[in-house]
Amino acid sequence: MTEGAYAFEEIQTFQEFLALEDEWNDLLDGSLADLPFLRHEWFRIWWSQFGVQHRLAIILGRRGRKVCFAAPLMERSRRMMGLPLTCLQSLTNDHSCRFDLLVREGEESALERFCGYLARRPRPWDLLLLQDVAEDSPVLPGLIRAARNAGYRAEADHAYTCPYLPLGGSWADYWSGLKPKFRSNIRNRSTRVVLRGPLDFRVASDPEQVAAALAVGIELEQRSWKGNAGSAIASDPSVAAFYTQWMQVAADRGWARLSLLTVGSEPAAFDCGLRYRDRFYSVKIGYDPEFAPYSVGQLLKRELLQRLFAEGVREYDFLGEINDSKRDWLPRTREHEWIFVYGRGILPRLHYAYKFQLRPRVKALLKRAGK
Known part of the structure; x- marks a missing residue:
């Protein structure tokens, strides 16, 4: 027509x-x-x-x-x-x-x-x-x-x-601009959690590493309240297939970034993200409720944002609706x-x-x- x-x-x-x-x-x-x-x-x-x-x-x-x-x-x-x-x-x-x-x-x-x-x-x-x-x-x-x-x-x-963070300037300037109480809480939890074991932060981007890291992330999410509510990725075969297939394609194209924070040998938190053009999109996050007292999700976010500042990424997009844990990072909103x-x-x-x-x-x- x-x-x-x-x-x-x-x-x-x-x-x-x-x-x-x-x-x-x-x-x-x-x-x-x-x-x-x-x-x-x-x-x-x-x-x-x-x-x-x-x-x-x-x-x-x-x-x-x-x-x-x-x-x-x-x-x-x-x-x-x-x-x-x-x-x-x-x-x-x-x-x-x-x-x-x-x-x-x-x-x-x-x-x-x-x-x-x-x-x-x-x-x-x-x-x-x-x-x-x-x-x-x-x-x-x-x-x-x-x-x-x-x-x-x-x-x-x-x-x-939806909240997002422009990543212009330096990590040091950004971090020092956050609320003192929040920064103090993060430092305190970092000190406490290492008593359980050393912290390790890694980002997987290779297709094989992405597949393995995503499997760990899906298992972590299933242990959280989302598993009990039936809203976790693993709760629905179609949802699990969607994320697994998409992240594999994203890894093949060079966009996938699967961030994992471990405490000792135990996975504690993950961020399933995309580095697309000059932006980072946080598609899925999750953490093991056993480590909730240590704010492991926020500890992971600190490590990831510091890395993105160093890489020259222009924006971190939290995706989804704003909540208190996202507000801690003093984002702008869309x-x-x-x-x-x-x-x-x-x-x-x-x-x-x-x-x-x-x-x-x-x-x-x-x-x-x-x-």
């Missing part, structure tokens, strides 16, 4: 998607939002573990033969606020970290044409739902503007606050949002009216009444 200078197509089978790897990653390399969680390899593994019960609906925009736009989507039925909606949803779940559309730099007009394609899409849809888009996404403002210009109701709804673009029809209008008009007014009234 042609929209202006762009020809749009919808990828509906996994085999079609597999054939796009080179074109997809070339687009990402030249895109406005270059994230490891937008790589073809990431979506390939994600779909094989989490997406097969849905219908693939990846929308590509080409100018001539060159792919200039990609929306990694799936079509699924969802009941939201009691309403049955046909959603074009991002290829995301709780393990996806961050999402965005792929737009080649200089091809921002493809967003307008994408919205034109949606209006003429052969299959009906009620809601375009993009989860976990960073507020500072270079694509987000253009998408909201293009959708509204096309006559769609488009809104951003706050999802969570808001994340869910993007809602409503199709035409009574069900989308009802959902929009309730979520973005009625419910906020009721909350405001209740807040005033509480005062």
